[in-house]
Amino acid sequence: MSVELVNVTKVFTDHDNKDKEFTAVNNVNIKILDGEMVTFLGPSGCGKTTTLRIISGFENQTAGDVFIGGELVNDLPANKRDTSMVFQSYAIFPHLSVRQNIGFGLELKGMKKNVIKEETDKIMETMGLTTLGNRQPSQLSGGQQQRVALARAIVNKPKVLLFDEPLSNLDAKLREHMRTEIRRIQKQFGITSIYVTHDQSEAMTVSDRIMVMDKGVIQQIGTPFEIYSRPQNYFVADFIGRANFIEADVTEIGAESITVAVDGTDRNYPSWQKDLKKGDKAYIVIRPEGLKLSSDKTAHTFFSAAVSQAVYLGATMEYELSVEGRDKPVVAVSHNPIQEGFYKEGDRVSVSFDPVSAHIIPR
Ligand SMILES: Nc1ncnc2c1ncn2[C@@H]1O[C@H](COP(=O)(O)OP(=O)(O)OP(=O)(O)O)[C@@H](O)[C@H]1O
Numbered sequence: 001m002s003v004e005l006v007n008v009t010k011v012f013t014d015h016d017n018k019d020k021e022f023t024a025v026n027n028v029n030i031k032i033l034d035g036e037m038v039t040f041l042g043p044s045g046c047g048k049t050t051t052l053r054i055i056s057g058f059e060n061q062t063a064g065d066v067f068i069g070g071e072l073v074n075d076l077p078a079n080k081r082d083t084s085m086v087f088q089s090y091a092i093f094p095h096l097s098v099r100q101n102i103g104f105g106l107e108l109k110g111m112k113k114n115v116i117k118e119e120t121d122k123i124m125e126t127m128g129l130t131t132l133g134n135r136q137p138s139q140l141s142g143g144q145q146q147r148v149a150l151a152r153a154i155v156n157k158p159k160v161l162l163f164d165e166p167l168s169n170l171d172a173k174l175r176e177h178m179r180t181e182i183r184r185i186q187k188q189f190g191i192t193s194i195y196v197t198h199d200q201s202e203a204m205t206v207s208d209r210i211m212v213m214d215k216g217v218i219q220q221i222g223t224p225f226e227i228y229s230r231p232q233n234y235f236v237a238d239f240i241g242r243a244n245f246i247e248a249d250v251t252e253i254g255a256e257s258i259t260v261a262v263d264g265t266d267r268n269y270p271s272w273q274k275d276l277k278k279g280d281k282a283y284i285v286i287r288p289e290g291l292k293l294s295s296d297k298t299a300h301t302f303f304s305a306a307v308s309q310a311v312y313l314g315a316t317m318e319y320e321l322s323v324e325g326r327d328k329p330v331v332a333v334s335h336n337p338i339q340e341g342f343y344k345e346g347d348r349v350s351v352s353f354d355p356v357s358a359h360i361i362p363r
Contacts, residue, residue, distance in 0.1 A: 001069035001159035001192050003032040003055060008064035010050050024050045026216035037186050037193040039203040042213035048196045049164060055194060056162050057081045069159060084158035086166045092137050092148050099133040101148055105156040123155045143174045154189060163195040179205045200240055212236050230359055232273055237285045237361060244330050246284040250276055258360050272360035281363040288333040290357030293349045301350035305330060307343050317342060
């Protein structure tokens with residue numbers, strides 16, 4: 001079932017000072033398609049949880065409309081919206097067994113005992129909980145508890161699943177495992193899902209599309225590829241992953257490429273933010289893995305640099321490079337250091353990159 005927000009705004013008023021207002025969500029517009037999984041991503045306080053709570057009905061918007069399955073739900077209370085929320089604190093009942101926890105919602109609905117058993121068995125099998133049915137929550141690991149919470153949400157067959165930072169209480173390894181699990185189950189059931197996180201790699205793993213927010217405002221909505229490789233603006237490029245920003249000026253815009261000049265030298269790039277016009281100030285955004293290092297001084301280079309830090313991480317080698325005339329160091333990552341060679345602190349290197357790895361944004 002689709003979920004649509006039209007011009008949704010939330011203004012909080014300070015309890016002690018009624019004149020003081022704070023806009024937590026500012027004119028948000030998004031349509032989430034049936035069966036799609038969309039993540040709201042952004043720094044703490046950007047308004048992602050408030051937006052989710054507005055969809056669930058736990059919070060009322062100040063202005064704008066919320067549609068679920070094409071139906072206007074502004075005046076529908078949370079329990080009538082056919083959404084189900086999975087929280088970071090699992091909110092499973094400590095005094096009920098796993099099986100009772102999962103079947104709880106079905107019992108509330110007054111379903112027959114044998115149907116409840118059937119439905120509960122099915123979901124427990126899908127979620128790998130079959131052998132844990134009689135355990136109490138206190139006898140479960142964090143990951144198992146989270147799986148019970150998820151099973152309990154899914155067994156009710158909600159039209160929309162809402163996830164509020166569901167994995168933030170788990171350790172790193174379990175988080176990685178659970179996010180692929182959540183994605184697998186979401187796809188299997190085809191449930192429209194909205195997921196809130198401040199963890200980028202979690203967002204990249206679980207999402208069809210990501211909505212990046214800052215200060216209540218949408219910065220970009222796009223696939224993980226678009227968000228990472230084709231950021232709309234400086235905020236998105238800087239917030240998602242790591243990026244190097246090279247100051248440039250737009251000298252020409254063609255059908256297939258943009259020409260920008262760095263220190264007076266023109267070069268063409270195939271990918272750019274389409275609001276840019278000739279004469280605009282721009283940044284070339286280049287991710288650390290897009291940079292190629294070489295010790296060959298005669299190689300075609302973008303700039304030459306000195307290695308100021310070299311960190312070996314096993315799978316990758318990370319470099320911090322200092323470039324004359326630049327205050328900020330340039331960051332480069334080699335994903336195959338054994339083949340590409342190791343550089344050590346103090347080495348001089350030539351730095352180049354393929355224009356396809358770069359993206360041009362407004363400055
Ligand atoms: N009930 C409230 N009254 C006043 N201000 C609120 C209320 N709830 C949230 N806010 C403010 O609205 C802003 C957005 O909050 P929200 O919880 O949506 O952010 P978030 O992006 O989910 O952040 P986090 O990742 O820290 O949870 C914050 O500045 C928060 O302090």
